[in-house]
């Protein structure tokens with residue numbers, strides 16, 4: 001693989017996850033020659049690694065979203081792929097949600113066809129490059145952005161799109177920080193845990209999962225199927241929903257109303273209300289409710305955790321003994337300040353934030369920085385509750401498409 005050092009790249013996408021790849025595929029569809037002028041950089045050697053790891057670690061077997069949400073612009077792309085490969089049984093009712101394996105194979109096929117991995121032009125598009133610093137030298141000519149890797153290599157770019165997800169912002173509720181410090185090998189966030197790792201000792205103790213969302217439900221399902229005794233503890237009653245946000249948030253009416261809200265704090269509130277504190281899909285809920293290996297404790301608080309024969313967990317429903325591990329399925333709380341590689345940029349050019357989220361302009365630009373865009377969780381205050389989901393990538397691309405075209409050489 002060639003490297004990027006000392007090159008000038010018109011458009012750089014930071015993050016080769018679902019959003020970064022979806023945006024690149026859409027851009028190449030609209031303008032195939034763009035392959036020579038874009039770079040996708042990610043800390044992983046291959047695209048979509050983060051997605052693959054997260055779904056595998058939880059043992060997730062089906063996506064939550066319907067078949068029309070994926071990484072290419074043709075809504076029926078994955079259905080047609082399933083038909084071509086006799087895999088329509090991997091589209092689950094009621095919304096043809098694809099199996100994670102089907103989705104993964106479809107994504108790889110889409111990547112191969114798109115020219116992002118082995119471009120027909122011979123130009124490299126995807127690079128393993130962990131961005132340690134992003135600088136913006138306003139007035140430094142056509143390529144004002146400088147990206148520096150953890151290996152101290154650097155290159156310049158005219159335009160940068162941040163598609164960094166929220167994986168670096170795992171949320172640990174404050175009451176757990178001290179317990180986690182005391183028992184670091186036994187209490188961990190769900191992002192650090194895999195249902196597939198060797199866990200001989202766990203079979204002899206209970207696994208406590210904290211959380212009421214789909215991650216908690218999927219982990220409970222996967223671990224119970226592997227023979228573990230699971231206790232699922234949620235602060236509230238568990239909610240059953242097919243989707244993690246009401247689908248009206250993909251339609252023009254709700255989005256226009258959201259855009260007309262001038263107070264960004266209020267927009268943040270709307271996102272919280274519509275995404276809620278998490279819910280579990282009906283199929284996963286049915287499995288865990290019927291599993292003899294899963295005890296569900298809703299409306300329960302943990303008041304203390306002590307070490308005795310494994311761990312003992314004191315809750316408002318009584319004592320849970322012989323606990324081998326506690327998994328915090330407590331989600332992610334995005335905060336732009338949590339990203340070290342942006343620290344200098346934020347200090348230099350104060351980007352207004354609301355509860356950690358940047359106030360992007362309607363083109364998803366990080367005002368006052370020109371030609372720095374965002375898609376995914378980072379763009380929530382413009383795109384609304386669907387922003388971080390797969391479908392959010394298309395909504396974002398539509399906002400900055402014209403601005404990207406303007407970066408391509410014939411326009412430079």
Ligand SMILES: Cc1cc2nc3c(=O)[nH]c(=O)nc-3n(C[C@H](O)[C@H](O)[C@H](O)COP(=O)(O)OP(=O)(O)OC[C@H]3O[C@@H](n4cnc5c(N)ncnc54)[C@H](O)[C@@H]3O)c2cc1C
Pocket residue numbers: 014015016017018019020041042043044048049050051054055058060062063064065069129130131132163164165166167341375376377388389390391
């Ligand atoms: C288990 C799970 C299941 C989900 N299921 C669904 C679903 O069914 N439907 C749906 O719509 N949504 C779903 N989501 C939500 C969402 O669609 C996914 O999280 C999706 O992966 C988000 O894509 P992304 O590109 O924004 O982020 P990510 O996939 O997290 O990609 C971000 C990328 O940025 C890279 N990166 C970050 N910082 C740097 C840096 N400094 N330098 C280099 N690279 C960097 C990371 O390595 C990563 O590859 C699910 C989420 C999870 C966790």
